[in-house]
Amino acid sequence: MVGLVLVVLSYLVDADRAAFNNVILYTFIASIGVGSLFLVYTEYLSGAVWSTAFRRISEFLSYSIYILPLLLIPVFFNIGHIFHWLHPEPDDKILAAKAPYLNIEFFVIRTVAFILIWILFQYLVTKNSKKQDTSLDQNLTTKNIRLSAVFMPFFAITISFTAIDYLMSLEPHWFSTIFGVYYFSGTMLAGLASVTIIVVYLNERGLLIKGLTNDHYYSLGALMFAFTNFWAYIAFSQYLLIWYANLPEETFWFLARWEGGWQYITIGLIIVKFAVPYIGLLSQPSKMNPKRLVVMSAWILFAHYYDLYWLAMPNYNKGNLTLGWNELGFPILAVGLVILVFTTKAKNNNLVPIGDPKIKRGLDFRL
Amino acid sequence: MSEKILYSYTGIFDTPDEIIHAAEKISKEGFTKYDVNTPYPLHGMNKAMNLPPSKLGYLSLAVGLSGALAALLTMYWMSAVDYPIIVGGKPLFSFPAYVPVMFEVTVLSASIATVLGMLFIFFKLPNNSHPLQGTDYMKMVSSDKYGISIAADDPKFDESSIKNLLTELHAKHITAIYYDNEEINHKHNIFEPKFIGFLLIAALFTSGITYFTLNKLMFMLPFNWMMEQEKLNPQHSSEIFSDGFGMRKPVEGTIARGYLPYQFAGQPDLAGEKLINPLPFSEKVLTLGQRKYDTFCSPCHGYNGEGDSRLRGQFPNPPSLHSEKVRNWSDGRIYAVLMDGQNIMPSYTSQLDDEERWATIHYLRALQRALNAKESDLK
Numbered sequence: 001m002v003g004l005v006l007v008v009l010s011y012l013v014d015a016d017r018a019a020f021n022n023v024i025l026y027t028f029i030a031s032i033g034v035g036s037l038f039l040v041y042t043e044y045l046s047g048a049v050w051s052t053a054f055r056r057i058s059e060f061l062s063y064s065i066y067i068l069p070l071l072l073i074p075v076f077f078n079i080g081h082i083f084h085w086l087h088p089e090p091d092d093k094i095l096a097a098k099a100p101y102l103n104i105e106f107f108v109i110r111t112v113a114f115i116l117i118w119i120l121f122q123y124l125v126t127k128n129s130k131k132q133d134t135s136l137d138q139n140l141t142t143k144n145i146r147l148s149a150v151f152m153p154f155f156a157i158t159i160s161f162t163a164i165d166y167l168m169s170l171e172p173h174w175f176s177t178i179f180g181v182y183y184f185s186g187t188m189l190a191g192l193a194s195v196t197i198i199v200v201y202l203n204e205r206g207l208l209i210k211g212l213t214n215d216h217y218y219s220l221g222a223l224m225f226a227f228t229n230f231w232a233y234i235a236f237s238q239y240l241l242i243w244y245a246n247l248p249e250e251t252f253w254f255l256a257r258w259e260g261g262w263q264y265i266t267i268g269l270i271i272v273k274f275a276v277p278y279i280g281l282l283s284q285p286s287k288m289n290p291k292r293l294v295v296m297s298a299w300i301l302f303a304h305y306y307d308l309y310w311l312a313m314p315n316y317n318k319g320n321l322t323l324g325w326n327e328l329g330f331p332i333l334a335v336g337l338v339i340l341v342f343t344t345k346a347k348n349n350n351l352v353p354i355g356d357p358k359i360k361r362g363l364d365f366r367l
Numbered sequence: 368m369s370e371k372i373l374y375s376y377t378g379i380f381d382t383p384d385e386i387i388h389a390a391e392k393i394s395k396e397g398f399t400k401y402d403v404n405t406p407y408p409l410h411g412m413n414k415a416m417n418l419p420p421s422k423l424g425y426l427s428l429a430v431g432l433s434g435a436l437a438a439l440l441t442m443y444w445m446s447a448v449d450y451p452i453i454v455g456g457k458p459l460f461s462f463p464a465y466v467p468v469m470f471e472v473t474v475l476s477a478s479i480a481t482v483l484g485m486l487f488i489f490f491k492l493p494n495n496s497h498p499l500q501g502t503d504y505m506k507m508v509s510s511d512k513y514g515i516s517i518a519a520d521d522p523k524f525d526e527s528s529i530k531n532l533l534t535e536l537h538a539k540h541i542t543a544i545y546y547d548n549e550e551i552n553h554k555h556n557i558f559e560p561k562f563i564g565f566l567l568i569a570a571l572f573t574s575g576i577t578y579f580t581l582n583k584l585m586f587m588l589p590f591n592w593m594m595e596q597e598k599l600n601p602q603h604s605s606e607i608f609s610d611g612f613g614m615r616k617p618v619e620g621t622i623a624r625g626y627l628p629y630q631f632a633g634q635p636d637l638a639g640e641k642l643i644n645p646l647p648f649s650e651k652v653l654t655l656g657q658r659k660y661d662t663f664c665s666p667c668h669g670y671n672g673e674g675d676s677r678l679r680g681q682f683p684n685p686p687s688l689h690s691e692k693v694r695n696w697s698d699g700r701i702y703a704v705l706m707d708g709q710n711i712m713p714s715y716t717s718q719l720d721d722e723e724r725w726a727t728i729h730y731l732r733a734l735q736r737a738l739n740a741k742e743s744d745l746k
Contacts, residue, residue: 236466243463246456284420366411 019078020170020316021330024308026071027166027183028190028334031304033064035191037122038155041148044125044141050219052362053209054199056353059126060345061194064338065118072111079104085172094173094249102172110165114158121151132355141357159184167308170315174253178238185231189224190304193297194338196220200290200297202351209352211363214288219365221287224300228281231307232274256314265323269310273303305331371545374498375401376529377516378538379507383409386513389536390415393515396532400521404499404508426484427477434476438469498546507540516544627721635703642699646725656730659723663715664731672734682711688731689738698728 036058043051043058080086085102088095095102124147128140160180168179176182200217202208242250257266280296281287309327353359380386383405390403394417403416446452447459457464499505499516508514515538517529526543533541584590599605605613622628631638646652661670669675672688687693693701705724708714719727 240463240466244455284424366414 015078016081017316017326019075019082020312021327022071022074022078023082023166023170024305024312025330025334026068026075027162027308027312028305028331029064029071029337030068030162031183031187031190031308032194032338033062033068033122034118034155034159035187035189036061036195037065037118037125037191038159038188039191039195040125040129041121041151041155044144045148045152047145049358049362050216050365052356052358053212053216053352054195054203055356056129056349056351057198057202058191058195059129060342060349061191061198061338062122062126063345064341065115065122067337067341068115068118076108083107083169083172085169098172102169107165110161114162117154117158121147121154125151129353129356130349132353133350134355136355138357140355156184159187167311170312171253171256174250176238176242176250176253178234182231182234182238185227185234186304186307188227189231189300192220192224192227193300193304196224196297197294197301198342200294204290207351209354209359209363213366214290215366217290217293218284218287221281221293221296224277224297225281225287228274228277228300232278235274257310262314265310269307272299272306277303302331305334373519373526374544374546375516375518376526376533377499377502377504377514377540377542377544378533378536379504379540380513380515380536380538383513385537386515387411387415389515389538392536393517393532397523398517398521400518400524402516402518404505404514404516406509406511406513409513423481423484423489426488427481430480431473431477435469435473437476438472439465442468496547498544502542502544504540504542504544629706629716631703632707635700635707638703638706639697639700642697642702644698644702644725644728646722646729648729652726652729653733655723656726656728656733659719659727660730660734663718664727667712671738672731685710685712689735694735694739698725698732701728701731 039051039058040055040062042048043055075082083102085095085098086104088099100106125144128144128147131137132140160183163180163183167183168174168176196217199208199212199220203212239254242254256262277296277300280292280299286292286296313327378389380389386403386405387409390412393401394415403412405412442465443460446454446461451459453459504514504516515533517524530541597607599607599613604611607613608615617623631641664672666678667676667682667685668688669677674685674687676682676684702724704712705715705719705727715724
């Protein structure tokens with residue numbers, strides 16, 4: 001509620017700035033929703049058993065996909081201010097060459113298609129999973145495994161192009177071929193972190209099925225640790241290539257993030273998104289201790305939001321740090337929305353996929 | 368010598384569940400010096416045996432970090448201190464370029480430390496005579512059975528109670544394992560003083576001979592015929608001449624082959640009178656002239672010499688080359704402009720050699736005739 005009020009207020013005061021924050025909000029919620037969906041499908045595709053007992057949590061979280069169109073409404077009202085490829089300079093050759101991709105019709109079609117694809121796959125997988133609770137039909141698992149194989153290429157394409165459309169095209173003169181993977185690493189982290197927080201929270205209150213141990217926590221922590229490193233690897237690869245080649249048409253993107261106060265945000269990104277989670281999750285006890293794990297997961301969610309802010313906001317106001325109360329409402333709203341979606345879904349449904357044939361083995365999982 | 372020393376009591380189990388249960392029970396009884404042998408790693412065994420987390424991680428971390436530091440210092444020393452060369456316009460100490468190497472060295476040193484530490488510190492590798500080796504127990508647990516072995520140096524060890532405990536747990540083939548007397552009494556001849564002394568003498572002898580051969584003998588007559596000579600080494604100062612330079616300037620007044628000194632610097636009119644174009648007018652010469660003209664002259668004078676600068680007013684546009692004045696200049700007069708420059712046009716002595724200058728002038732003549740053709744050209 002506080003978030004909603006702040007967001008509305010910031011729209012009234014400075015609509016452009018609020019719209020940029022709205023883009024961050026959209027990509028953040030998409031990260032959590034699609035990231036959770038990806039976790040569900042990865043579990044099916046890889047045949048993992050250890051995560052079966054709390055797969056339902058990811059399924060509930062993936063319902064956030066349904067609120068994505070809602071979040072896009074304010075963005076589309078201000079679309080002309082966000083994407084300056086909509087009104088390029090007449091002799092801008094780069095934008096002219098990109099016009100077949102970056103035009104409003106195709107952009108809208110893409111966005112709608114991506115959200116529809118996500119909703120479709122989200123609907124199918126949760127429907128099968130829920131049906132299994134009562135019917136105990138093992139063929140539904142097989143069905144979902146087949147579905148996950150179909151989903152993966154769609155996921156790879158949609159998530160990369162979402163990153164390109166909503167984050168990279170804020171600065172349409174710039175291009176980086178690794179950008180989709182960059183956003184994917186954050187997506188994976190956001191999905192894992194939100195699932196971890198909820199699993200630990202529910203389990204410590206005894207609301208989940210009995211039998212989840214520290215070994216399950218450890219595996220979640222290990223995955224988060226791995227993807228923190230993955231993010232750092234991708235982010236540094238992108239930076240190193242551009243730094244080494246030193247081509248003006250690429251370096252300006254980093255230069256914009258290195259002046260007028262942005263350099264502190266950039267240095268902060270290394271600490272917030274890499275150094276702190278790395279040290280925090282490095283040792284084995286820290287991945288097994290529920291309290292520390294929750295703190296690190298919350299931190300990683302914050303770091304992902306920070307990362308998106310770093311990607312988007314310098315395009316709003318180059319050379320001047322943009323940070324104030326206008327930015328505050330959106331992350332609060334994001335957390336509120338995710339909790340809202342999760343609780344409404346979790347209230348009347350089984351928290352555990354009790355019909356899944358893998359659940360017994362999943363609970364017996366030991367390191 | 369005949370008395371055998373007990374190493375441990377062993378028991379065999381048939382299923383993984385049984386062995387985990389047994390390990391739990393035995394650790395609960397307070398035993399610490401026992402081990403479990405299974406054909407493959409069992410999940411949950413660490414907990415059943417109440418094992419503390421491995422200390423190996425700390426070794427990996429320490430060696431990994433020192434590897435990163437060593438890589439950083441090495442690269443810093445090599446590229447910023449010892450042999451500073453600017454590469455790609457980057458600063459001498461350019462940290463981003465070091466990061467991949469540091470990362471690789473960290474991973475490499477940490478993994479090597481992990482493997483070697485495991486082998487030599489935790490497995491005590493050079494020692495290859497474990498009492499369990501070659502026993503029936505070991506044969507069984509390395510195919511399809513699960514075994515437990517309680518060592519005799521455990522503080523709670525008591526022969527009869529152990530036997531009872533293992534029977535209680537339904538272990539099969541409860542056997543006592545003894546140290547191999549031969550192995551225990553085996554003396555390593557390697558450490559005998561005689562042998563060590565021999566090694567020392569041999570090492571001293573070989574290194575002495577090697578040192579003498581490489582550092583003294585090779586520099587004595589007649590071996591040093593070509594070894595040491597006064598010559599010019601790359602990137603070193605030379606001792607041949609007193610000023611330290613190996614390369615010499617030509618003797619005053621010398622003229623290099625194929626090179627004529629320009630005698631009319633600052634006297635363009637005189638050059639116009641005295642110099643004539645030595646190149647015959649041919650297609651090859653024209654092609655060369657066109658290439659050089661397009662490269663060096665056209666940015667300002669335009670491809671057709673009309674003074675339409677491509678640099679768009681960043682400099683004052685030069686006058687057209689088709690003016691009456693330039694058309695009536697002799698080749699030598701234009702050559703003087705190329706040599707000395709004129710107004711803000713710089714000298715082109717370093718960009719063009721003699722032949723190229725004359726070829727360019729030929730090409731310019733062709734351009735002029737194309738715009739202002741004579742009657743005779745029409746024929």
